[in-house]
Amino acid sequence: MKTYLVGGAVRDKLLGRTVTEHDWVVVGSSPEEMQAQGFVPVGKDFPVFLHPQTKEEYALARTERKTGKGYGGFSFYCGEEVTLEDDLIRRDLTINAMAEDENGAIIDPYNGQQDLADKLLRHVSPAFAEDPVRILRIARFAARYHALGFRVADETIALMKTMVADGEVDHLVAERVWKETERALGEPNPEVFIEVLRSCDALARLFPEIDALFGVPQTAAHHPEIDTGVHTLMSLQQAVALSPSTCVRFATLLHDLGKATTPREEWPRHIVHEARSLPLVKQLCGRIAAPKDYKDLALMVAQWHTHCHRALELKPATILKVLQSNDAFRRPERFEQFLLCCEADARGRTGFEDREYPQADFFRAALKAAQAIDMAAIQQGGHTGQAFGDEVNRQRLQNLVQLTKSNSTKE
Template sequence: MKTYLVGGAVRDKLLGRGATEKDWVVVGSTPEEMHRLGFTPVGKDFPVFLHPHTKEEYALARTERKTGHGYSGFSFYCGSEVSLEEDLIRRDLTINAMAEDETGKIIDPYNGQQDLANRILRHVSPAFAEDPVRILRVARFAARYHHLGFRVADETIQLMQMMVDNGEVDHLVAERVWKETERALGEQNPDVFIEVLRNAKALARLFPEIDALFGVPQTALHHPEIDTGVHTLMSLQQAAKLSPSTSVRFATLLHDLGKAKTPPHEWPRHIAHEDRSLPLVKQLCERIAAPKEYKELALMVAQWHTHCHRALELKPATILKVLQSNDAFRRPERFEQFLLCCEADARGRTGFEDRHYPQANFFRAALSAAQNIDITAIQAQNLTGKAFGDAVNQQRLHNLLTLKNE
């Protein structure tokens, strides 16, 4: 029985990054022996155990055989004779197929260290093509390590394209798509996740609403980058700079979906694209099982972002409508997320990346002014129902008018 540190912990150690989790592979053992040593079984599909003290995961070395489609279409064998090399060859990327023994020696049968040095994300073997989740994982790793100069190997992109062409990607379940997407949105360059999926031809299958934006022109005066898909990725870049929130980044990614539905004869203008975006946002969120809070913010941003851009021109009544429609009084923290998305959209344009966005601060001041009402004085009037609400709104409108005139 031998134990090896494997996967991401080895990779990140060699990159000089701190490893948050440690995974171990056990060679030459059996489930019965692991039980005797006090390990707790947790794996459903194959034997994975928790260490009795550290609670880190220890998996028996295994081989796999493709038996069906998708992530779960495998059978596993975990005999004590399975070697470390046999276990590592079933992993996704060479940089994830390295191990370290108890002396600190690196076992690297598939040249992961060389690919680390060359900043290459390359599949280990043709078995990569048997698991469609790996398309999403490679795109996520590309987003994570882009700032270090990593790129996906051409032959790996070609293999991912083949997986799309042969329909393997269509067997991805919604929960796995969402899990990988959410993790990718949390990386330093989430826009690279979308770019890699597009290069692999997977974006059109997984996120057709986003893929449809590429090639759709916008007015050059306001969008020097012209292409709506390019603008979307630029906005996502800005969202990543403005906020670590994956909700903000997700909503920014979906904010302009309706522009893909603008009739071509109306190009490059996109009148009413906000309304056209809403069913597309709902459709996408439902298909990938996005959580409710992500969907709600995405719908808010899609519907109201142009109102935010025009904040300094709006009448007090319209400003109040925006605040009320977005539940800003009860959920100011979500309204703040909305403002960050709008700022990311405004900055996600060629030449506008560092432009000041006073509209956000104006709406912050507007919310504060509309909250600053004398509720006691209104209650003293013994008003009820609609009359009470009207009195509150009148005071809010008065405060907003004062703000506008300052």
Template sequence: MKIYLVGGAVRDKLLGLEPRERDWVVVGGIPDELLARGYRPVGKDFPVFLHPETHEEYALARTERKTGPGYTGFACHAAPDVTLEEDLARRDLTINAIAEDENGELIDPFHGREDLKKGLLRHVSPAFVEDPVRILRIARFAARFAHYGFKVAHGTNALMREMVENGEVDALVPERVWKELERSLGEDRPTAFFKVLRGCGALTRLFPEIDALYGVPQPEQHHPEIDTGVHVMMVVEQACRLSDDPRVRFAALTHDLGKGTTPEEEWPSHKGHEQRSVKLVQQLCDRYKIPNDYRKLAVITAEYHTHVHRAFEIRPATLYKVLEATDAFRRPERFEQFLLACTADSRGRTGYEDNAFPQADFYRAARDAAGKIDAQTLVASGLQGAEIGTALREQRIAAIAACKESYDQGEQA
């Protein structure tokens, strides 16, 4: 029995990165051997064991055979006669098909080290087309390694396009699509994820709401980049600058989905796109079973981001309505996430990337001013029932008006 370090841990070491996790492959072993050494079985579809001390995964070397559509349609064969090279051959990318033995020697039958040097995401074998999840994984690796200059190899992109045309991506289960999207939103450059999907035709199949934004014009005086798809990717880039929270980045990604459904005769205007965006965000979240904390932030961002941009134009009563609708008083953390997404929206335009966004600060100040007035104080003053709610609203609006007047005077000074 021989044990090798494989996959991402070897790749990351060669890139000079700290491996996120370590996976091992066992060649020439049988389950009884590992069980006798105290390993705990966890694999359902093929033999995987957890080390008794490190709890890292050790998988018996295996081969795979396609038996049906989608990423679950595989039959696995794990046996002592499966070689290391056969196990590595079933992996997706050459940079993930490198093994390291106990002496630190590398086994690299598919020239992964060369592709690491070239910055190429290249498939190991034609069997790549059998698993549609690999399209999402390549897009995610592009997001993770974009700052190193990694690109998808032309031949691999051709295979991915073939998989899309053959309907393989249509067999992906919602939970897996969301898992890869969420992980990509946490990478250094999530926009590369969408660029790769668009490049092979998968974006329109998996995220048609996002794909529909490309080619849709916006008013040039407000959006020098003009194209809505370009704008949204710029907003995501700005969200990455502002926050490493994937929920903020998701809200940035989906805030303008409604512009993709604006009738062409109304271009470049997009009146009412906010409500259309809300509907599309809800549909997207339903389709991929996206968690509620992502959904709720994305919905309020889609519906109210233009209210933040117009902070100095709208009436105090309207601003108070936004604070109530976004639950700013009870959920200050989410309100801050909302303002970060709005800031990213403002800066996600050509020539605006480093501009200040005082509207967000004004909303914070208005929230703080209104928040100093609470219901308990009104109860102590003798108010009862509906009087409390009415007085709370009126006094909070008055506090916002005073805050606005202070801001206006500061601007004049």
């Protein structure tokens, strides 16, 4: 029985990155022997055990055989004769197919160290094509290591294209697509996740609403980058700079979906694209099982972002409508997320990346002004039911009138 550190821990140690998880492979053992030594079985599909003290995962070395479509269509074999090399060749990338023994020596049968040096994300073997989740994982790794100069190897992109053409990605379950997407949104360059999926034709299968944005022109005066897809990814980059929230980043990514449905004869203008975005956001979120808070923020941003851009031109009654429609009084933290998305959209344009966005501060001031009313005094004044609500709105509107007058005086 021999134990090896494998996968991401070895990769990140060699890259000089912080190692947060340790995964181990055990060669020459059996489930019975592992349990006899106190390991606790947890694996459903194949033998994985938790160490009795550290609680880290130890998996028996295994081979796999493709038995059906999708990422779940496999049978596993974990006999004592399975070698470390047998186990490593079934992994996704060469940089994830290295191991370290108890003396710190690196076992690297598939040239992972060379690919680390060359900054290449390359598949280990043709077996890569048997698991469509790997397309999402490769795109996610590209988003993580982009800043270090990594790229996906040309032959791996070609293999991913073949997998898409063969229909493998069509068998991905929604929950797995969401899990990988959410993790990708948390990486330093989530726009690279989208770019890699597009480069292998998977974006059109998994996120057709986003894929359709590329090639759709916008008015050059407002969008020097012209292409709506390019603008979307630039906005996503800005969202990363403004917030670590994957919810903010997701909503920013979906904010302009309606522009893909603008009739060509109306290009490059996109009249009422906000309303046309809403069913597309719902459709996408439903298909990938996005959680409700992600969907709700995405719908808010899609519907109201142009109102935010025009904040300094809006009438007080419209400002109040925006605050009420977005539940800003009860959920100010979500309204703050909305403002960050709008700022990311405004900055996600060529030449506008460092531009101030006073509209967000104006809406923050508007919310504060509308909140600055004495609810108890209104109640003590005898207002109840509908009359109470009307008086609250009247005073909020009065405060917003004063704010807009004060703002116009400053200008």
